[in-house]
Amino acid sequence: MSDKNISKKIKIEDVTSLPLELESQQKASKEKIGSVTEGKLTLYDRQKRNVERFHELLRKKMTRQLASSMVACVHCGMCAESCHYCLSRPDDPQMTPVYKADQIRRIFKKHIDWTGRVFPKWVKAGSPVTDEDLNHLKNIVFGTCSACRRCTFNCPMGVDTALLIRFARGILTDLGIVPEGVFNVSRDQWETGNQMAVTEEDYLETLDWMKEELQEELDNPDIDIPIDTEDCDFMYTINPREIKFDPRSISHAAKIFHFADEKWTMPKWGWDQTNFGLFSGDDKLGAYVAKNVYEAAERLRAKRIVISECGHGYRSTRWEGYNWAEYDQNIPAESVILTLMRYIQNGRIKVNPAKNSEPVTFHDSCNIARSGGLLEEPRWVLNKVCSDYREMSPNRRENFCCAGGGGLLSMAEYKPLRMEVAKIKADQLKATGAKLVCTICHNCVDGLTDLIKHYDLDMKVVQVLELVSHALVV
Amino acid sequence: MSDILYFLENKVQIVALSFLLFVYILRIFWLFRFKSRKEQSYSEGNATACIAHSMLNVAMPWAMESIRKKPFFYIQFILFHMGVIFAIAATFIIPYGPQLFNIQAVVWIFQFIVGMAFIVGMFRLYRRFANPSIRLISSRDDYFSLILMIFYFGVAFLAIPNNYHRSEWPLILFFALTAFFLIYVPFSKIGHYLYYPFTRFFLGRTMGHRGVYAKRKKCRYPEGL
Numbered sequence: 141m142s143d144k145n146i147s148k149k150i151k152i153e154d155v156t157s158l159p160l161e162l163e164s165q166q167k168a169s170k171e172k173i174g175s176v177t178e179g180k181l182t183l184y185d186r187q188k189r190n191v192e193r194f195h196e197l198l199r200k201k202m203t204r205q206l207a208s209s210m211v212a213c214v215h216c217g218m219c220a221e222s223c224h225y226c227l228s229r230p231d232d233p234q235m236t237p238v239y240k241a242d243q244i245r246r247i248f249k250k251h252i253d254w255t256g257r258v259f260p261k262w263v264k265a266g267s268p269v270t271d272e273d274l275n276h277l278k279n280i281v282f283g284t285c286s287a288c289r290r291c292t293f294n295c296p297m298g299v300d301t302a303l304l305i306r307f308a309r310g311i312l313t314d315l316g317i318v319p320e321g322v323f324n325v326s327r328d329q330w331e332t333g334n335q336m337a338v339t340e341e342d343y344l345e346t347l348d349w350m351k352e353e354l355q356e357e358l359d360n361p362d363i364d365i366p367i368d369t370e371d372c373d374f375m376y377t378i379n380p381r382e383i384k385f386d387p388r389s390i391s392h393a394a395k396i397f398h399f400a401d402e403k404w405t406m407p408k409w410g411w412d413q414t415n416f417g418l419f420s421g422d423d424k425l426g427a428y429v430a431k432n433v434y435e436a437a438e439r440l441r442a443k444r445i446v447i448s449e450c451g452h453g454y455r456s457t458r459w460e461g462y463n464w465a466e467y468d469q470n471i472p473a474e475s476v477i478l479t480l481m482r483y484i485q486n487g488r489i490k491v492n493p494a495k496n497s498e499p500v501t502f503h504d505s506c507n508i509a510r511s512g513g514l515l516e517e518p519r520w521v522l523n524k525v526c527s528d529y530r531e532m533s534p535n536r537r538e539n540f541c542c543a544g545g546g547g548l549l550s551m552a553e554y555k556p557l558r559m560e561v562a563k564i565k566a567d568q569l570k571a572t573g574a575k576l577v578c579t580i581c582h583n584c585v586d587g588l589t590d591l592i593k594h595y596d597l598d599m600k601v602v603q604v605l606e607l608v609s610h611a612l613v614v
Numbered sequence: 615m616s617d618i619l620y621f622l623e624n625k626v627q628i629v630a631l632s633f634l635l636f637v638y639i640l641r642i643f644w645l646f647r648f649k650s651r652k653e654q655s656y657s658e659g660n661a662t663a664c665i666a667h668s669m670l671n672v673a674m675p676w677a678m679e680s681i682r683k684k685p686f687f688y689i690q691f692i693l694f695h696m697g698v699i700f701a702i703a704a705t706f707i708i709p710y711g712p713q714l715f716n717i718q719a720v721v722w723i724f725q726f727i728v729g730m731a732f733i734v735g736m737f738r739l740y741r742r743f744a745n746p747s748i749r750l751i752s753s754r755d756d757y758f759s760l761i762l763m764i765f766y767f768g769v770a771f772l773a774i775p776n777n778y779h780r781s782e783w784p785l786i787l788f789f790a791l792t793a794f795f796l797i798y799v800p801f802s803k804i805g806h807y808l809y810y811p812f813t814r815f816f817l818g819r820t821m822g823h824r825g826v827y828a829k830r831k832k833c834r835y836p837e838g839l
């Protein structure tokens with residue numbers, strides 16, 4: 141591996157002391173944007189008793205799941221070597237999952253648990269005192285963890301450290317003590333219903349553009365990307381990144397649906413299946429975005445919701461969103477991978493693996509595999525459409541994060557550390573000898589692309605829809 | 615047997631045990647005070663099977679990469695916790711079935727196990743001091759609990775032969791320590807076994823519901839949709 145791009149080790153104090161950037165918050169305040177005036181998005185206010193509010197929120201938001209993970213840790217350190225931060229920085233004791241979780245656990249001990257309230261020093265209970273301390277916590281929970289849940293699966297006690305990290309993020313979000321990127325994306329999703337502030341006009345124009353290209357490519361003027369059609373077999377939801385940066389993924393999907401003779405639609409509103417609430421820990425935002433999708437499907441009387449290739453979008457829309465929104469699922473929802481599987485199984489599309497002959501490996505997105513349960517399905521599809529599939533090691537539930545998970549791609553200030561700890565993933569990729577790394581997550585596409593560039597790997601990132609579309613026998 | 619030893623072996627131990635039980639019940643009520651979230655999405659797996667899988671995790675060293683990579687830790691874990699079980703068993707055998715310790719082989723087995731637990735405890739203590747990552751997260755309770763356990767194993771080793779006619783001191787110390795333990799445990803990290811079923815249940819339920827483990831063979835959606 142070439143070392144030319146590999147930066148020197150980051151000093152962890154440089155990360156944990158990063159200041160709270162408020163430019164975007166001040167702008168939002170000046171502009172009196174709806175999500176702020178309606179109280180959905182909190183701005184940081186130095187005058188408010190933020191530490192006290194932190195404690196109040198800690199009590200208010202505590203659940204049984206969280207409380208048991210708070211009290212069950214025995215400080216055995218077994219989780220340490222499961223974390224890519226820790227493995228990449230073995231000499232840095234602040235990188236262990238338990239250390240990170242302890243930064244919120246100590247506050248829980250001090251204010252909620254028994255022994256810590258009476259004998260705080262005995263159990264290392266403690267409390268933030270100033271807003272600076274809260275900012276320090278912000279840098280730990282947002283900047284040194286991608287919430288990949290690998291440590292959770294490697295804890296003998298079943299402590300869900302990633303859940304604790306998300307919980308702490310959520311409280312800080314409620315105080316406006318968040319990285320600027322988190323604020324900006326949350327604002328966009330509150331304001332426009334999608335993470336990238338795509339306007340309805342842009343959305344419809346891009347779909348139209350993709351439709352025209354497809355009609356031209358297949359020389360068939362009847363091909364359509366239907367919008368707001370009622371009573372379809374499914375409603376297709378996407379990641380706004382597809383509109384902004386990767387519209388080809390929509391045309392790949394449309395092409396496959398066309399050959400499968402599918403009755404499908406995309407909604408005019410409620411099309412964004414991604415959900416920044418998962419990353420910011422803001423259940424309100426999570427509920428709002430997920431509900432947009434569920435309600436769109438109801439409105440259109442779709443028989444199913446199909447979620448395009450996106451890790452956190454899949455986890456949010458398929459699993460967490462119903463709980464955040466307190467919404468009993470009434471319409472089936474699935475990843476597009478299952479849809480593709482069904483097409484191939486039922487002979488609705490024909491594929492030729494020889495069309496994808498380059499060696500390809502698969503990267504399991506944490507949110508899809510460890511937190512989503514899709515383990516064999518993508519492999520099944522890849523084995524049908526590629527002739528040289530190579531497994532990565534470790535894989536499935538044990539795969540390493542692309543290092544860009546947990547919303548880290550939107551937090552530029554933590555990028556140097558993210559790149560440093562991506563070394564584990566880079567080594568994993570290199571060992572496969574593959575030329576293509578396939579993933580079913582747009583976030584991982586960017587995370588992997590960053591690290592491929594940084595570590596100078598001879599690889600390209602692709603997605604399943606692209607490979608299936610390429611393998612189609614028409 | 616002196617009055618003090620008799621008092622420690624019987625009355626004190628029962629009072630301490632009742633206290634432990636009482637605090638545990640309070641602790642469970644305390645945990646139940648926090649709301650629990652229910653799953654509102656359709657399930658794709660078998661949550662019950664996954665809860666069982668999660669609970670039995672402790673008996674499946676192959677299930678976690680962290681243990682597969684460090685099998686020595688698993689052996690340590692087994693020995694240490696066997697030591698706890700054997701030492702606790704001794705606190706019941708000595709007052710209620712002392713004839714068992716008339717069998718020399720039984721005494722040796724018990725002494726071997728608690729002796730090994732003692733050695734593991736020493737190793738763990740060394741690791742807690744020597745490893746910077748572990749040192750950083752360790753609290754006074756972590757050190758105290760571990761030292762207490764090591765001491766307890768040592769005392770149990772001496773008390774198990776139950777030779778009160780030769781010297782009562784190991785037995786007095788053993789039962790006094792047991793009583794202290796029973797009172798201290800619910801407030802310290804040693805009480806972690808009370809929480810294990812909770813964390814494992816929640817993890818198993820979530821992962822089972824999503825089919826991360828114990829996935830349903832058949833997709834729940836109608837074919838051809």
Ligand code: SF4
Pocket residue numbers: 212213214215216217218219220237238294295296297298299301
């Ligand atoms: S989180 Fe689990 S593995 Fe990590 S130190 Fe705590 S109990 Fe051990």
Ligand code: SF4
Pocket residue numbers: 222223224225236237240284285286287288289290291292301302
């Ligand atoms: S969730 Fe992932 S990144 Fe965060 S501490 Fe655990 S293993 Fe490390």
